[in-house]
């Protein structure tokens with residue numbers, strides 16, 4: 001019933017009400033989610049607010065606990081964390097090394113490292129280093145501080161940033177913000193650091209959340225909606241194949257696991 005009400009009443013209303021009204025209400029209500037998106041649309045801070053699910057302000061409680069995208073984000077975190085933990089446990093070597101691109105403070109990575117039985121460590125790359133203080137504190141709290149290394153950098157320079165064999169690459173929460181050409185370029189760069197058989201974990205986003213106009217006009221968030229197949233087609237020329245697709249319960253996000261095929265060249269360190 002609540003799902004139906006959201007689909008036929010609340011989401012269309014959220015989309016149709018003038019953006020200026022929303023901005024005024026959210027601004028007057030000191031919404032942290034709105035402020036986070038206005039200062040950095042789709043940045044790590046809005047992600048953390050959605051993950052934590054216990055905001056103080058009334059508008060945030062409504063948006064974070066009732067909004068389809070925040071709910072789907074929490075589902076995606078759980079799904080991706082679990083999948084990455086199983087990939088770590090399936091590896092035939094130890095420690096398993098993860099490369100996390102557009103990692104923000106690394107909450108999904110921390111979940112996976114904590115959940116896995118096999119020992120793993122991670123290099124986390126993000127263009128904005130302001131996520132790292134939060135990420136380091138979170139890693140400390142989870143007893144993972146010595147296993148998570150944060151590096152400021154552009155995911156498009158990935159080959160220059162890596163100096164060890166990578167077993168799993170995680171690009172959750174980034175492809176929906178970048179162009180086809182950028183995704184293809186990252187895939188080509190990854191070919192040079194990923195050995196055959198190593199895994200990439202990424203996500204697609206569909207329009208099933210029903211609030212695209214609201215997110216564009218009110219939060220300034222311009223997400224690129226692609227199907228898992230469209231993303232696979234962008235990654236395949238670099239040698240990725242054997243894709244497995246996992247939907248989160250709301251069907252907004254699909255988490256996809258792909259494998260580097262025989263084109264992978266990442267058996268030795270890249271840095272001098």
Ligand SMILES: C[S@@+](CC[C@H](N)C(=O)[O-])C[C@H]1O[C@@H](n2cnc3c(N)ncnc32)[C@H](O)[C@@H]1O
Nearest residue numbers: 042043044102103104126127128154155172173
């Ligand atoms: C939506 S957040 C996702 C954070 C995290 N991966 C998650 O799913 O919880 C996207 C992150 O990608 C980062 N980012 C965007 N463009 C980037 C680029 N070209 N290189 C590195 N990081 C980038 C942003 O700074 C932000 O922290």
